[in-house]
Amino acid sequence: MFEIVKTASGYATTPTILVTFNGTNGANPAGGLIADASGNLFGTTTQGGASSMGTVFEIAKTASGYATTPTILVSFDGTNGANQQSSLIFDANGNLFGTTAAGGPDSVGTVFEIVKTASGYATTPTILVTFNGTNGAYPYSSLLADANGNLFGTTNAGGAYGDGNVFEIVKTATGYATTPTILVTFNGTNGASPHPSPIADASGNLFGTTYYGVTPSACETSENAGCGTVYEITGSGFVPLKAFAGTPGKANCYGQSVSALTKQYGGLNNAAAALGYLNVSALQNAIEAYCEA
Helix, strand or coil, X not given: CEEXXXXXXXXXXXXXXXXXXXXXXXXXXXXXXXXXXXXXXXXXXXXXXXXXXXXXXXXXXXXXXXXXXXXXXXXXXCCCCECCCCCCEECCCCCEEEEECECCCXXXXXXXXXXXXXXXXXXXXXXXXXXXXXXXXCCCCCCEXXXXXXXXXXXXXXXXXXXXXXXXXXXXCCCECCCCEEEEECCCCCCECCCCCCEECCCCXXXXXXXXXXXXXXXXXXXXXXXXXXXXXXXXXXXXXXXXXXXXXXXXXXXXHHHHHHHHHCCHHHHHHHHCCCCHHHHHHHHHHHHHX
């Protein structure tokens, strides 16, 4: 893991190595990082850890930079998941959520939560959903959360046609539904193998891409045919973020909106991660667009 330092004239040409993975502390991180309000970094590895099936880790922000040794929050062991390919997200309480591309009872993936505690994080993930092929298989993507805390994501395979689906895990009064709601099942004609998570617009419509699907062409492979699709799902049930706190057109609209989000989520990094924005800049751009409306 590296940092490229901002300088007076641009950026350093040499990266600062924060952590090197060695198998014991994780190996082959495929997902991106997220940061909490204190600047601590969180991520995943696809392999390594106690069972060589991947980890969730934290790199603590220190007074002089960052810890050189990651804190392993969870080591996957197959039963609770394996081979985490994507980034994590936060909710408003600092709990972490993610997917594993393998593991679980049927070895085709899980959705998990790592609960924030008074002293840090739970060392055992809470398994929210296990995939079984029928309800999807091999989720490679990160999750997306709506304003009510419902979770949305994709599976790369499984479903009625074996080509993947888009799912929702409903937030309940006591936690989360253990069975995913299937919003769309891909069948090759409408796309196949959605790798990334969907994004949402202000009306709650979901958008995403599939790696394969539609017309056979030069992209045809032994697994699927076609070069892929861009899809929209209307009426998905995704509840968009309610209007930002500021009043559009007013001079203090942006500041009020940022302040409210910072208070609610404990920082803009947390807000961006919880609300499904790619990064803080994307959230800031959304606030600016709202305030200029």
